Amino acid sequence: MSRTDGYQLHACPHCDKVHVCLNYVSLNFMARENWSDGRSYQSLYDSRQGLHRCVGCEEFFLKSETNYVGDIPGLRSRIKKNEYEFDVEELIRRQRDDGHLFDFTWLHDLFYSMKSRWNPTRYPFKKSKKQIAKEKAAKEEAELLQVEQEVQKELAPYPWLSYAQDSDLKNIIANKGKYSDDLMRSARTLYWMYLNDDYRAQRKAKFGDKPIPPEEIPEFQATAEQADNMLALIELLKTDSYVLKTRIGELYRELGYFDQAIVWLDDGSESYQEKDAILLLARKKIRAPVRIVYAHQRH
Numbered sequence: 001m002s003r004t005d006g007y008q009l010h011a012c013p014h015c016d017k018v019h020v021c022l023n024y025v026s027l028n029f030m031a032r033e034n035w036s037d038g039r040s041y042q043s044l045y046d047s048r049q050g051l052h053r054c055v056g057c058e059e060f061f062l063k064s065e066t067n068y069v070g071d072i073p074g075l076r077s078r079i080k081k082n083e084y085e086f087d088v089e090e091l092i093r094r095q096r097d098d099g100h101l102f103d104f105t106w107l108h109d110l111f112y113s114m115k116s117r118w119n120p121t122r123y124p125f126k127k128s129k130k131q132i133a134k135e136k137a138a139k140e141e142a143e144l145l146q147v148e149q150e151v152q153k154e155l156a157p158y159p160w161l162s163y164a165q166d167s168d169l170k171n172i173i174a175n176k177g178k179y180s181d182d183l184m185r186s187a188r189t190l191y192w193m194y195l196n197d198d199y200r201a202q203r204k205a206k207f208g209d210k211p212i213p214p215e216e217i218p219e220f221q222a223t224a225e226q227a228d229n230m231l232a233l234i235e236l237l238k239t240d241s242y243v244l245k246t247r248i249g250e251l252y253r254e255l256g257y258f259d260q261a262i263v264w265l266d267d268g269s270e271s272y273q274e275k276d277a278i279l280l281l282a283r284k285k286i287r288a289p290v291r292i293v294y295a296h297q298r299h
């Protein structure tokens with residue numbers, strides 16, 4: 001599982017509107033279904049290439065382009081502090097108690113309450129250990145609720161950081177001059193996956209969710225719009241600080257430029273399972289986006 005603790009505050013680079021988002025402390029990229037263009041379904045963490053839209057000015061930006069303005073601690077780290085304070089004492093007491101084979105606390109409590117009823121002056125009323133434990137649990141629950149309300153109150157002024165939608169992508173690409181290369185790389189990658197979704201839907205309608213042998217993969221032909229976007233994306237990927245060679249190879253393969261695809265894939269340094277699957281298809285001159293089935297997904 002991907003784990004989160006607390007929240008981060010990020011200001012829009014265009015209008016300074018502060019948004020809140022979850023603070024991830026560990027990421028798990030596993031998904032139920034992965035495709036060769038990078039599309040994944042039921043993923044435990046999908047950042048949508050980091051592309052967001054401002055709730056204030058409605059402009060687009062990458063999370064990496066925002067101004068980080070601070071954080072709001074989450075429930076876990078607020079409660080943990082209290083837990084540690086109690087923990088040491090509890091631990092020592094437990095170790096000491098370990099010597100007893102049976103717990104006769106209830107018997108002591110019973111005798112004491114009888115004595116207390118018989119002579120309340122000598123044996124003043126004392127709560128039983130069970131009662132004390134019950135009250136402590138109730139107090140902790142009330143504290144938890146209070147902390148929860150505190151967190152909600154601190155979060156209230158900020159809108160959630162929201163992702164750019166697939167329907168925004170065409171607009172971003174039409175105004176490409178306004179945006180950074182990093183942002184365009186994200187937008188064009190998302191647009192590539194989005195335009196491939198039609199093909200995916202057709203294939204699913206015919207074959208369901210099953211992986212199919214290469215010779216049965218339905219034909220794929222990129223439209224002019226798809227090809228324009230894919231070629232522009234290839235150029236952007238080639239100038240990135242970290243060149244995703246397997247992704248460039250996959251784009252060339254889907255465009256039908258198999259020789260170029262093989263050159264880039266042969267040189268690819270990313271996931272071997274993914275690279276090998278794509279390379280095999282390029283050699284067989286198959287263009288279609290395909291499902292990549294990783295070892296942990298086979299059953």
Ligand SMILES: [Zn+2]
Pocket residue numbers: 012013014015016017054055056057058059
């Ligand atoms: Zn803004």
